[in-house]
Amino acid sequence: MREQILVLEALQKIDMELSELEVHLNDYPERISALEQELKSSKEALENLNNQKQELTTLKSNLENEVSENEESIKKSEEKLFEIKTHKEYQALQKEITETKRSNSDLEEKLLEEMEKLETLENEIAKQSEALASKEAESKEKIDEYTLELEEVKNSYEPKKELKEKTLQTLDPEIVPLYHKIFDKNNGEILAVAKNEVCTGCYMNVPAQMFNEILTYTKIIQCPSCQKILYTEEESDSEAKTA
Numbered sequence: 019m020r021e022q023i024l025v026l027e028a029l030q031k032i033d034m035e036l037s038e039l040e041v042h043l044n045d046y047p048e049r050i051s052a053l054e055q056e057l058k059s060s061k062e063a064l065e066n067l068n069n070q071k072q073e074l075t076t077l078k079s080n081l082e083n084e085v086s087e088n089e090e091s092i093k094k095s096e097e098k099l100f101e102i103k104t105h106k107e108y109q110a111l112q113k114e115i116t117e118t119k120r121s122n123s124d125l126e127e128k129l130l131e132e133m134e135k136l137e138t139l140e141n142e143i144a145k146q147s148e149a150l151a152s153k154e155a156e157s158k159e160k161i162d163e164y165t166l167e168l169e170e171v172k173n174s175y176e177p178k179k180e181l182k183e184k185t186l187q188t189l190d191p192e193i194v195p196l197y198h199k200i201f202d203k204n205n206g207e208i209l210a211v212a213k214n215e216v217c218t219g220c221y222m223n224v225p226a227q228m229f230n231e232i233l234t235y236t237k238i239i240q241c242p243s244c245q246k247i248l249y250t251e252e253e254s255d256s257e258a259k260t261a
């Protein structure tokens with residue numbers, strides 16, 4: 019029976035390693051996709067700014083065209099002033115010129131505002147591009163690292179599973195169902211040390227007679243409280259007690 023305890027001990031160890039590998043099998047892909055998602059959002063934000071820049075640039079060039087068209091029209095009207103015969107016509111044209119000049123100065127003011135916005139935006143784009151570049155480098159490094167680690171986890175998972183199967187075959191067939199039952203109930207913790215008539219798995223008392231049975235290793239003894247299989251660690255200690 020002591021050998022079976024050793025098999026169980028080995029199984030418990032393998033199972034704990036397997037569950038850790040399983041955690042990483044999920045963990046690494048999640049971390050990788052979180053990094054990729056983060057990068058994607060940063061790229062989209064930058065793309066958004068570049069679209070805004072595109073719109074502002076178009077607006078700016080439209081305003082510039084309007085301003086220069088107005089300047090052209092003012093120039094033509096001013097030339098026409100010399101050819102005008104009547105005072106009334108002169109006044110009307112003069113009024114038109116003044117109005118065009120006023121509206122043009124409004125346009126120029128607006129143009130200036132848009133140019134300032136554009137400059138602010140370009141600064142922001144430069145800043146975010148730089149941040150994205152360093153983030154990209156950093157994320158790539160991490161993604162490579164996680165990918166490598168994930169590969170290692172994948173590589174060790176199957177052999178570990180095979181080792182578990184092999185080890186299970188060395189377990190007394192009568193114990194196998196019990197092993198699975200306890201495994202499911204206790205998240206892979208199968209064994210508990212019984213010490214001084216206490217189960218160290220759940221810290222409940224183990225009846226004295228049961229404790230003595232554990233020491234003899236003639237059969238599998240389960241803790242009455244947590245159902246884990248009990249064993250003792252120090253043989254000399256137990257011998258002293260049974261004596």
Ligand SMILES: [Zn+2]
Nearest residue numbers: 217220241244
């Ligand atoms: Zn217990």
